[in-house]
Amino acid sequence: MVRIRIQNLGNRSIESETTERKVIELIHENGIDWMHACGKKGRCTTCKMRILAGQENLSPETPEELQFRILNRLLPTERLACQAQVLQGEVTIRVPETSKFSHLTYTE
Numbered sequence: 001m002v003r004i005r006i007q008n009l010g011n012r013s014i015e016s017e018t019t020e021r022k023v024i025e026l027i028h029e030n031g032i033d034w035m036h037a038c039g040k041k042g043r044c045t046t047c048k049m050r051i052l053a054g055q056e057n058l059s060p061e062t063p064e065e066l067q068f069r070i071l072n073r074l075l076p077t078e079r080l081a082c083q084a085q086v087l088q089g090e091v092t093i094r095v096p097e098t099s100k101f102s103h104l105t106y107t108e
């Protein structure tokens with residue numbers, strides 16, 4: 001089982017029996033709105049998430065993520081939710097300021 005905890009959405013917890021699923025798919029399947037301007041194709045960065053813990057439980061960076069990192073559009077603590085998969089254990093994330101929706105209420 002894998003778990004994603006979203007700190008600034010009230011510590012909302014998502015669990016899945018299936019590993020190697022993209023983070024954004026698990027988030028969307030649980031009814032949570034998450035930005036994805038390019039349709040989850042790794043072309044925008046609006047889906048980025050800040051990793052607070054469990055980075056080692058995510059899949060290796062994809063070529064799309066590496067490209068954005070070279071361009072400084074992805075910080076060392078950030079991953080694209082449409083690219084990263086949870087391979088095992090738990091990951092704690094936050095929605096970055098630039099990827100927040102105006103219609104959602106975020107917590108600390």
Ligand code: FES
Binds near residue numbers: 035036038048
């Ligand atoms: S949705 Fe565009 S990069 Fe992930």
